[in-house]
Amino acid sequence: MNKQKPNMVPDEDRILVRRSLKGDRRAFELLIKKYQQPLFNYFCRLVQEREMSLDFTQETFLRAYAALHTYKEKYQFSTWLFRIASNLLIDHWRKKKLPLVSIDAEPEDDEHRQPQIPDLEPPVSDSYEKKEMMDRVEQAISQLPEILRELFVLRHMNDFSYEEIADIKHLPVGTVKNRVFQAREWLRSRLEER
Amino acid sequence: MSCPDLTQIYAYLDGELPAEDRLRLEEHLETCCRCRQLVADRRLFLEASSSLSKLDLPPDFSERVMAGLPPLKSPVRLWLWLAGGAYLLFSLMVAGLALGTRTALFPVCLQIFKNIFNLAADLSNLIIRLIQQAYGFIKALRILAGVMTRLLADVFPSGSLGLVALVLGGVMSLALIWMLLRPTNYPTGEKK
Numbered sequence: 001m002n003k004q005k006p007n008m009v010p011d012e013d014r015i016l017v018r019r020s021l022k023g024d025r026r027a028f029e030l031l032i033k034k035y036q037q038p039l040f041n042y043f044c045r046l047v048q049e050r051e052m053s054l055d056f057t058q059e060t061f062l063r064a065y066a067a068l069h070t071y072k073e074k075y076q077f078s079t080w081l082f083r084i085a086s087n088l089l090i091d092h093w094r095k096k097k098l099p100l101v102s103i104d105a106e107p108e109d110d111e112h113r114q115p116q117i118p119d120l121e122p123p124v125s126d127s128y129e130k131k132e133m134m135d136r137v138e139q140a141i142s143q144l145p146e147i148l149r150e151l152f153v154l155r156h157m158n159d160f161s162y163e164e165i166a167d168i169k170h171l172p173v174g175t176v177k178n179r180v181f182q183a184r185e186w187l188r189s190r191l192e193e194r
Numbered sequence: 195m196s197c198p199d200l201t202q203i204y205a206y207l208d209g210e211l212p213a214e215d216r217l218r219l220e221e222h223l224e225t226c227c228r229c230r231q232l233v234a235d236r237r238l239f240l241e242a243s244s245s246l247s248k249l250d251l252p253p254d255f256s257e258r259v260m261a262g263l264p265p266l267k268s269p270v271r272l273w274l275w276l277a278g279g280a281y282l283l284f285s286l287m288v289a290g291l292a293l294g295t296r297t298a299l300f301p302v303c304l305q306i307f308k309n310i311f312n313l314a315a316d317l318s319n320l321i322i323r324l325i326q327q328a329y330g331f332i333k334a335l336r337i338l339a340g341v342m343t344r345l346l347a348d349v350f351p352s353g354s355l356g357l358v359a360l361v362l363g364g365v366m367s368l369a370l371i372w373m374l375l376r377p378t379n380y381p382t383g384e385k386k
Contacts, residue, residue: 020266021266023266025260025263028260028263029256029260032256032259032260033256036251036255036256036259037248037251040249040251040255041248041249044249045246050249053249054251054252054255057251057255057259058255058258058259058262061259061263062259062262062263062264065263065264065266066264068266069266130238130241130242130245133238133239133242134242134243134245134246134247137239137242137243137246138246138247152243156240156243156244156246157244157246159244162210177201181200181201181204184204184236184239184240184243185200187239187243188236188239191239
Protein backbone atom coordinates (compact mmCIF):
# COMPACT_ATOMS: atom_id res chain seq x y z
CA MET A 1 0.00 0.00 0.00
CA ASN A 2 2.33 2.68 -1.22
CA LYS A 3 0.22 5.48 -2.57
CA GLN A 4 -1.25 6.70 0.68
CA LYS A 5 1.90 6.64 2.75
CA PRO A 6 4.75 7.96 0.64
CA ASN A 7 6.51 9.64 3.55
CA MET A 8 5.98 7.08 6.23
CA VAL A 9 7.78 3.84 6.85
CA PRO A 10 5.92 0.98 8.54
CA ASP A 11 7.99 1.40 11.71
CA GLU A 12 6.34 4.76 12.27
CA ASP A 13 2.99 3.01 12.54
CA ARG A 14 4.39 0.70 15.18
CA ILE A 15 5.79 3.64 17.14
CA LEU A 16 2.41 5.39 16.94
CA VAL A 17 0.66 2.23 18.14
CA ARG A 18 3.07 1.91 21.05
CA ARG A 19 2.49 5.54 22.00
CA SER A 20 -1.28 5.08 21.69
CA LEU A 21 -1.13 2.08 24.00
CA LYS A 22 0.61 4.25 26.58
CA GLY A 23 -2.37 6.58 26.47
CA ASP A 24 -1.14 9.13 23.90
CA ARG A 25 -4.38 9.92 22.07
CA ARG A 26 -2.59 12.29 19.71
CA ALA A 27 -0.60 9.34 18.35
CA PHE A 28 -3.80 7.49 17.50
CA GLU A 29 -5.18 10.63 15.86
CA LEU A 30 -2.13 10.60 13.56
CA LEU A 31 -2.96 7.02 12.61
CA ILE A 32 -6.55 8.05 11.91
CA LYS A 33 -5.42 10.93 9.71
CA LYS A 34 -3.11 8.65 7.80
CA TYR A 35 -5.61 5.86 7.13
CA GLN A 36 -8.99 7.60 7.05
CA GLN A 37 -8.85 8.39 3.33
CA PRO A 38 -7.76 4.90 2.16
CA LEU A 39 -10.37 3.29 4.41
CA PHE A 40 -13.10 5.65 3.27
CA ASN A 41 -12.29 5.00 -0.40
CA TYR A 42 -12.33 1.27 0.29
CA PHE A 43 -15.77 1.40 1.89
CA CYS A 44 -17.19 3.83 -0.68
CA ARG A 45 -16.30 1.50 -3.54
CA LEU A 46 -17.67 -1.52 -1.74
CA VAL A 47 -20.75 -0.17 0.05
CA GLN A 48 -21.51 2.61 -2.41
CA GLU A 49 -23.30 4.77 0.10
CA ARG A 50 -21.43 7.78 1.40
CA GLU A 51 -23.00 7.97 4.87
CA MET A 52 -22.66 4.26 5.47
CA SER A 53 -19.04 4.42 4.33
CA LEU A 54 -18.39 7.19 6.84
CA ASP A 55 -19.97 5.11 9.59
CA PHE A 56 -17.94 2.05 8.63
CA THR A 57 -14.71 4.05 8.52
CA GLN A 58 -15.42 5.44 11.97
CA GLU A 59 -16.42 2.01 13.30
CA THR A 60 -13.20 0.48 11.96
CA PHE A 61 -11.12 3.00 13.93
CA LEU A 62 -13.19 2.47 17.07
CA ARG A 63 -12.77 -1.30 16.83
CA ALA A 64 -9.07 -0.92 16.11
CA TYR A 65 -8.63 1.31 19.16
CA ALA A 66 -10.57 -1.06 21.40
CA ALA A 67 -8.46 -3.98 20.19
CA LEU A 68 -5.14 -2.13 19.95
CA HIS A 69 -3.61 -4.25 22.72
CA THR A 70 -4.08 -7.33 20.54
CA TYR A 71 -2.08 -5.86 17.63
CA LYS A 72 1.16 -7.77 17.07
CA GLU A 73 4.09 -5.82 15.73
CA LYS A 74 5.18 -8.60 13.40
CA TYR A 75 2.24 -7.61 11.18
CA GLN A 76 1.88 -4.35 9.28
CA PHE A 77 -0.56 -2.00 10.95
CA SER A 78 -2.20 -1.23 7.59
CA THR A 79 -3.04 -4.89 6.90
CA TRP A 80 -4.25 -5.36 10.49
CA LEU A 81 -6.53 -2.31 10.14
CA PHE A 82 -7.89 -3.41 6.78
CA ARG A 83 -8.55 -6.87 8.17
CA ILE A 84 -10.84 -5.23 10.73
CA ALA A 85 -12.47 -3.24 7.92
CA SER A 86 -12.91 -6.35 5.80
CA ASN A 87 -14.53 -8.26 8.68
CA LEU A 88 -16.89 -5.34 9.24
CA LEU A 89 -17.84 -5.45 5.60
CA ILE A 90 -18.37 -9.21 5.62
CA ASP A 91 -20.72 -8.81 8.62
CA HIS A 92 -22.61 -6.14 6.71
CA TRP A 93 -22.93 -8.29 3.61
CA ARG A 94 -24.06 -11.24 5.71
CA LYS A 95 -26.76 -9.12 7.32
CA LYS A 96 -27.87 -7.99 3.88
CA LYS A 97 -27.69 -11.65 2.82
CA LEU A 98 -25.75 -10.90 -0.32
CA PRO A 99 -24.47 -13.92 -2.25
CA LEU A 100 -20.95 -13.87 -0.86
CA VAL A 101 -19.94 -17.19 -2.36
CA SER A 102 -20.77 -16.45 -5.94
CA ILE A 103 -17.21 -17.07 -7.05
CA ASP A 104 -16.31 -19.64 -4.41
CA ALA A 105 -18.56 -22.11 -6.15
CA GLU A 106 -15.96 -22.41 -8.87
CA PRO A 107 -13.89 -25.54 -9.30
CA GLU A 108 -10.99 -26.23 -6.94
CA ASP A 109 -8.27 -25.40 -9.42
CA ASP A 110 -8.90 -21.74 -8.61
CA GLU A 111 -5.18 -21.11 -8.14
CA HIS A 112 -3.93 -22.80 -11.23
CA ARG A 113 -6.37 -21.85 -13.93
CA GLN A 114 -4.51 -20.30 -16.83
CA PRO A 115 -6.85 -18.18 -18.92
CA GLN A 116 -5.84 -17.92 -22.52
CA ILE A 117 -6.00 -14.98 -24.86
CA PRO A 118 -9.42 -14.76 -26.44
CA ASP A 119 -9.37 -14.63 -30.20
CA LEU A 120 -9.88 -11.32 -31.92
CA GLU A 121 -11.04 -9.31 -28.92
CA PRO A 122 -11.80 -5.71 -29.74
CA PRO A 123 -9.29 -3.41 -28.01
CA VAL A 124 -10.96 -1.21 -25.42
CA SER A 125 -8.20 1.36 -25.74
CA ASP A 126 -9.37 2.13 -29.26
CA SER A 127 -12.68 3.36 -27.98
CA TYR A 128 -11.77 5.13 -24.75
CA GLU A 129 -9.23 7.59 -23.56
CA LYS A 130 -8.02 7.24 -19.99
CA LYS A 131 -10.49 9.72 -18.46
CA GLU A 132 -13.41 8.16 -20.20
CA MET A 133 -12.21 4.73 -19.23
CA MET A 134 -11.96 5.83 -15.58
CA ASP A 135 -15.64 6.83 -15.66
CA ARG A 136 -16.59 3.53 -17.24
CA VAL A 137 -14.53 1.52 -14.76
CA GLU A 138 -16.14 3.46 -11.90
CA GLN A 139 -19.59 2.50 -13.14
CA ALA A 140 -18.68 -1.09 -13.90
CA ILE A 141 -17.09 -1.72 -10.49
CA SER A 142 -20.48 -1.53 -8.81
CA GLN A 143 -21.60 -4.57 -10.80
CA LEU A 144 -18.64 -6.74 -9.83
CA PRO A 145 -19.43 -9.63 -7.43
CA GLU A 146 -18.57 -8.49 -3.88
CA ILE A 147 -15.58 -10.74 -3.25
CA LEU A 148 -13.94 -9.90 -6.57
CA ARG A 149 -14.74 -6.23 -6.06
CA GLU A 150 -13.09 -6.18 -2.64
CA LEU A 151 -9.87 -7.70 -3.94
CA PHE A 152 -9.87 -5.39 -6.96
CA VAL A 153 -10.34 -2.34 -4.73
CA LEU A 154 -7.61 -3.45 -2.32
CA ARG A 155 -5.24 -3.97 -5.24
CA HIS A 156 -6.00 -0.95 -7.39
CA MET A 157 -7.42 1.70 -5.10
CA ASN A 158 -5.57 0.90 -1.91
CA ASP A 159 -2.41 -0.24 -3.69
CA PHE A 160 -1.81 -3.28 -1.53
CA SER A 161 0.53 -5.94 -2.87
CA TYR A 162 -0.81 -9.43 -3.53
CA GLU A 163 0.97 -10.63 -0.40
CA GLU A 164 -0.62 -7.92 1.74
CA ILE A 165 -4.08 -8.72 0.36
CA ALA A 166 -3.47 -12.40 1.12
CA ASP A 167 -2.61 -11.36 4.66
CA ILE A 168 -5.74 -9.23 5.03
CA LYS A 169 -8.09 -11.82 3.60
CA HIS A 170 -6.38 -14.95 4.97
CA LEU A 171 -6.14 -16.39 1.47
CA PRO A 172 -3.24 -18.01 -0.41
CA VAL A 173 -1.36 -15.53 -2.63
CA GLY A 174 -2.14 -17.63 -5.71
CA THR A 175 -5.87 -17.39 -5.02
CA VAL A 176 -5.63 -13.63 -4.57
CA LYS A 177 -3.76 -13.26 -7.87
CA ASN A 178 -6.30 -15.39 -9.66
CA ARG A 179 -9.28 -13.52 -8.25
CA VAL A 180 -7.77 -10.14 -9.04
CA PHE A 181 -7.22 -11.46 -12.55
CA GLN A 182 -10.85 -12.56 -12.74
CA ALA A 183 -12.00 -9.15 -11.51
CA ARG A 184 -9.88 -7.35 -14.09
CA GLU A 185 -11.10 -9.46 -16.97
CA TRP A 186 -14.70 -9.29 -15.75
CA LEU A 187 -14.51 -5.50 -15.69
CA ARG A 188 -12.76 -5.34 -19.01
CA SER A 189 -15.40 -7.52 -20.62
CA ARG A 190 -18.04 -5.06 -19.30
CA LEU A 191 -16.14 -2.18 -20.87
CA GLU A 192 -16.12 -4.09 -24.12
CA GLU A 193 -19.88 -4.48 -24.04
CA ARG A 194 -20.53 -0.76 -23.72
CA MET B 195 8.39 -17.33 -28.05
CA SER B 196 4.70 -18.08 -28.56
CA CYS B 197 2.10 -15.47 -27.58
CA PRO B 198 1.92 -15.08 -23.78
CA ASP B 199 -1.36 -15.73 -21.97
CA LEU B 200 -3.21 -12.99 -20.12
CA THR B 201 -1.84 -13.94 -16.70
CA GLN B 202 1.68 -13.41 -18.04
CA ILE B 203 0.68 -10.08 -19.53
CA TYR B 204 -0.79 -8.93 -16.21
CA ALA B 205 2.27 -10.20 -14.35
CA TYR B 206 4.39 -8.17 -16.79
CA LEU B 207 2.30 -5.05 -16.19
CA ASP B 208 2.36 -5.64 -12.42
CA GLY B 209 6.17 -5.81 -12.61
CA GLU B 210 6.08 -9.35 -11.21
CA LEU B 211 7.60 -11.19 -14.15
CA PRO B 212 11.15 -12.52 -13.59
CA ALA B 213 13.78 -10.51 -15.52
CA GLU B 214 14.44 -13.29 -18.02
CA ASP B 215 10.75 -13.79 -18.84
CA ARG B 216 10.25 -10.03 -19.05
CA LEU B 217 13.04 -9.65 -21.61
CA ARG B 218 11.68 -12.55 -23.63
CA LEU B 219 8.20 -11.05 -23.59
CA GLU B 220 9.51 -7.61 -24.61
CA GLU B 221 11.37 -9.20 -27.53
CA HIS B 222 8.15 -10.91 -28.52
CA LEU B 223 6.20 -7.64 -28.31
CA GLU B 224 8.56 -6.07 -30.88
CA THR B 225 7.46 -8.59 -33.45
CA CYS B 226 3.83 -9.35 -32.47
CA CYS B 227 1.40 -6.55 -33.21
CA ARG B 228 -1.51 -8.38 -31.61
CA CYS B 229 0.23 -8.85 -28.26
CA ARG B 230 1.49 -5.27 -28.36
CA GLN B 231 -2.10 -4.10 -28.73
CA LEU B 232 -3.18 -6.39 -25.91
CA VAL B 233 -0.52 -5.02 -23.56
CA ALA B 234 -1.35 -1.40 -24.46
CA ASP B 235 -5.02 -2.08 -23.88
CA ARG B 236 -4.51 -3.74 -20.46
CA ARG B 237 -2.02 -1.06 -19.44
CA LEU B 238 -4.53 1.69 -20.12
CA PHE B 239 -7.20 -0.26 -18.25
CA LEU B 240 -4.96 -0.78 -15.20
CA GLU B 241 -3.82 2.85 -15.17
CA ALA B 242 -7.42 4.00 -15.30
CA SER B 243 -8.40 1.58 -12.52
CA SER B 244 -5.62 2.81 -10.28
CA SER B 245 -6.36 6.48 -10.93
CA LEU B 246 -10.01 6.59 -9.90
CA SER B 247 -10.87 9.77 -8.05
CA LYS B 248 -10.59 9.86 -4.27
CA LEU B 249 -13.80 10.72 -2.47
CA ASP B 250 -13.79 13.61 -0.01
CA LEU B 251 -14.05 13.11 3.71
CA PRO B 252 -15.61 15.73 5.98
CA PRO B 253 -12.78 17.98 7.25
CA ASP B 254 -13.60 17.24 10.91
CA PHE B 255 -13.76 13.48 10.45
CA SER B 256 -10.76 12.61 12.61
CA GLU B 257 -12.04 14.84 15.45
CA ARG B 258 -15.38 13.05 15.23
CA VAL B 259 -13.69 9.67 15.52
CA MET B 260 -11.49 10.86 18.39
CA ALA B 261 -14.57 12.08 20.29
CA GLY B 262 -16.11 8.61 20.11
CA LEU B 263 -13.05 6.60 21.17
CA PRO B 264 -13.78 4.08 23.92
CA PRO B 265 -11.49 3.81 26.98
CA LEU B 266 -8.26 2.08 26.09
CA LYS B 267 -8.04 -1.53 27.19
CA SER B 268 -4.79 -2.71 28.69
CA PRO B 269 -3.32 -6.03 27.68
CA VAL B 270 -4.99 -8.80 29.67
CA ARG B 271 -2.61 -11.28 31.21
CA LEU B 272 -3.82 -14.83 31.72
CA TRP B 273 -1.84 -15.33 34.90
CA LEU B 274 -3.45 -12.23 36.38
CA TRP B 275 -6.90 -13.66 35.68
CA LEU B 276 -5.92 -17.02 37.18
CA ALA B 277 -4.39 -15.44 40.29
CA GLY B 278 -7.41 -13.16 40.71
CA GLY B 279 -9.81 -16.08 40.27
CA ALA B 280 -7.92 -18.26 42.76
CA TYR B 281 -7.80 -15.43 45.29
CA LEU B 282 -11.53 -14.78 44.89
CA LEU B 283 -12.32 -18.48 45.33
CA PHE B 284 -10.15 -18.70 48.43
CA SER B 285 -11.73 -15.55 49.92
CA LEU B 286 -15.22 -16.88 49.30
CA MET B 287 -14.34 -20.18 50.90
CA VAL B 288 -12.81 -18.55 53.99
CA ALA B 289 -15.76 -16.19 54.29
CA GLY B 290 -18.20 -19.11 54.01
CA LEU B 291 -16.36 -21.11 56.63
CA ALA B 292 -16.10 -18.09 58.93
CA LEU B 293 -19.85 -17.62 58.66
CA GLY B 294 -20.34 -21.31 59.26
CA THR B 295 -18.50 -21.15 62.62
CA ARG B 296 -21.29 -18.88 63.88
CA THR B 297 -23.93 -21.52 63.23
CA ALA B 298 -24.61 -25.05 64.26
CA LEU B 299 -22.01 -26.18 61.74
CA PHE B 300 -19.21 -24.90 63.99
CA PRO B 301 -17.47 -28.28 64.60
CA VAL B 302 -17.59 -29.20 60.90
CA CYS B 303 -16.21 -25.82 59.81
CA LEU B 304 -13.52 -25.98 62.44
CA GLN B 305 -12.49 -29.40 61.20
CA ILE B 306 -12.39 -28.13 57.60
CA PHE B 307 -10.24 -25.17 58.72
CA LYS B 308 -7.84 -27.58 60.47
CA ASN B 309 -7.68 -29.83 57.42
CA ILE B 310 -6.99 -26.89 55.10
CA PHE B 311 -4.26 -25.69 57.43
CA ASN B 312 -2.69 -29.16 57.57
CA LEU B 313 -2.92 -29.52 53.81
CA ALA B 314 -1.26 -26.14 53.27
CA ALA B 315 1.50 -27.05 55.75
CA ASP B 316 2.10 -30.42 54.04
CA LEU B 317 2.13 -28.81 50.60
CA SER B 318 4.62 -26.16 51.63
CA ASN B 319 6.83 -28.86 53.25
CA LEU B 320 6.68 -30.90 50.06
CA ILE B 321 7.57 -27.91 47.89
CA ILE B 322 10.51 -26.99 50.14
CA ARG B 323 11.82 -30.56 50.07
CA LEU B 324 11.45 -30.75 46.30
CA ILE B 325 13.41 -27.51 45.94
CA GLN B 326 16.10 -28.82 48.29
CA GLN B 327 16.33 -32.09 46.36
CA ALA B 328 16.54 -30.29 43.03
CA TYR B 329 19.20 -27.94 44.39
CA GLY B 330 21.22 -30.88 45.74
CA PHE B 331 20.94 -32.74 42.43
CA ILE B 332 22.02 -29.70 40.40
CA LYS B 333 24.92 -29.09 42.80
CA ALA B 334 26.04 -32.72 42.46
CA LEU B 335 25.86 -32.49 38.67
CA ARG B 336 27.95 -29.32 38.72
CA ILE B 337 30.59 -30.93 40.93
CA LEU B 338 30.68 -34.01 38.69
CA ALA B 339 30.97 -31.87 35.55
CA GLY B 340 33.79 -29.88 37.17
CA VAL B 341 35.69 -33.01 38.16
CA MET B 342 35.28 -34.52 34.69
CA THR B 343 36.42 -31.32 32.99
CA ARG B 344 39.49 -31.07 35.18
CA LEU B 345 40.30 -34.72 34.65
CA LEU B 346 40.01 -34.37 30.90
CA ALA B 347 42.07 -31.20 30.87
CA ASP B 348 44.82 -32.93 32.88
CA VAL B 349 44.90 -36.14 30.89
CA PHE B 350 44.36 -34.76 27.41
CA PRO B 351 45.63 -31.46 26.03
CA SER B 352 42.57 -30.98 23.85
CA GLY B 353 39.06 -31.19 25.25
CA SER B 354 37.48 -32.72 22.17
CA LEU B 355 40.19 -35.31 21.85
CA GLY B 356 39.65 -36.18 25.48
CA LEU B 357 35.94 -36.59 24.96
CA VAL B 358 36.48 -38.88 21.99
CA ALA B 359 38.98 -40.93 23.98
CA LEU B 360 36.55 -41.16 26.88
CA VAL B 361 33.70 -42.35 24.67
CA LEU B 362 35.94 -44.86 22.90
CA GLY B 363 37.30 -46.05 26.24
CA GLY B 364 33.75 -46.47 27.54
CA VAL B 365 32.67 -48.46 24.51
CA MET B 366 35.74 -50.68 24.71
CA SER B 367 35.20 -51.29 28.43
CA LEU B 368 31.59 -52.28 27.80
CA ALA B 369 32.68 -54.62 25.02
CA LEU B 370 35.26 -56.19 27.34
CA ILE B 371 32.75 -56.66 30.15
CA TRP B 372 30.30 -58.23 27.72
CA MET B 373 32.95 -60.63 26.41
CA LEU B 374 33.90 -61.66 29.94
CA LEU B 375 30.38 -62.16 31.20
CA ARG B 376 28.66 -63.72 28.17
CA PRO B 377 27.68 -67.42 28.48
CA THR B 378 30.45 -69.53 27.04
CA ASN B 379 30.12 -72.73 25.01
CA TYR B 380 33.75 -73.55 24.23
CA PRO B 381 34.51 -76.87 22.52
CA THR B 382 35.93 -79.28 25.07
CA GLY B 383 37.52 -81.66 22.57
CA GLU B 384 35.51 -84.62 23.86
CA LYS B 385 33.96 -86.79 21.21
CA LYS B 386 30.42 -88.03 21.62
